Amino acid sequence: MNKTLANFLSKPASIVAPLLLGSILEREVDGKLLRVKIVETEAYDQTDAASHSYKGKTPRTDIMFGEQGHLYVYFTYGMHYCCNVVTDVDGIGSAVLIRAVEPLEGTKYMQELRNHSGRDLTNGPAKLCQALAIDKQLNGHDLSTSPLKLIIQEPINPRKITQTKRIGISQAKDVPWRYYITGNEYVSRP
DNA sequence: TGCCTGATGTTCT
DNA sequence: GAACATCAGGCAC
Numbered sequence: 696m697n698k699t700l701a702n703f704l705s706k707p708a709s710i711v712a713p714l715l716l717g718s719i720l721e722r723e724v725d726g727k728l729l730r731v732k733i734v735e736t737e738a739y740d741q742t743d744a745a746s747h748s749y750k751g752k753t754p755r756t757d758i759m760f761g762e763q764g765h766l767y768v769y770f771t772y773g774m775h776y777c778c779n780v781v782t783d784v785d786g787i788g789s790a791v792l793i794r795a796v797e798p799l800e801g802t803k804y805m806q807e808l809r810n811h812s813g814r815d816l817t818n819g820p821a822k823l824c825q826a827l828a829i830d831k832q833l834n835g836h837d838l839s840t841s842p843l844k845l846i847i848q849e850p851i852n853p854r855k856i857t858q859t860k861r862i863g864i865s866q867a868k869d870v871p872w873r874y875y876i877t878g879n880e881y882v883s884r885p
Numbered sequence: 886t887g888c889c890t891g892a893t894g895t896t897c898t
Numbered sequence: 899g900a901a902c903a904t905c906a907g908g909c910a911c
Binding site (some may be wrong): 737739745746747769771772773774775777779792794811815819820821822861862863864865866 | 901902903904905906
């Protein structure tokens with residue numbers, strides 16, 4: 696694990712989530728390079744009823760309780776994958792869900808992977824996983840290594856970040872741990 | 886443009 | 899056996 700990245704992610708999810716906005720994900724697949732910018736995140740930790748780690752460590756959530764900087768991929772609703780960046784130190788079940796990204800490079804191949812084009816290419820957690828060919832094979836992947844790298848950028852101006860309640864969940868809806876870049880067209884709809 | 890619904894697998898009770 | 903951190907397509911307005 697890259698030390699700078701590990702250090703950056705060594706804090707609770709609610710702290711890291713807004714700092715991840717504007718950072719870059721680089722994905723290599725089939726010899727092609729895909730680059731996207733993170734524009735929307737949600738924080739989850741073990742004190743949070745909506746979190747997979749809330750009920751303690753299970754085989755499924757093992758990754759969330761592990762070392763920060765790894766990818767936690769889960770399968771949901773019978774047909775979709777979603778990906779999280781594990782944060783906080785080893786032993787704490789804390790992660791940041793990537794909800795939306797903005798395509799920077801390889802857009803055409805993402806459209807092929809999604810078999811879909813247009814604005815709604817990556818504006819949802821399951822959509823971006825499909826666009827980046829992320830599935831459970833990448834569960835536990837170290838984000839400082841290929842074929843999927845997280846590249847931290849300077850944190851964007853907090854004034855350009857909107858913080859709201861989370862969406863698409865049934866528990867702890869009132870916890871305001873959703874963050875997105877204000878006005879970015881790739882953010883999912885509220 | 887916006888609500889409603891079906892598809893469908895993994896996990897935990 | 900139910901819940902689920904979802905999406906896409908259909909149909910009404």
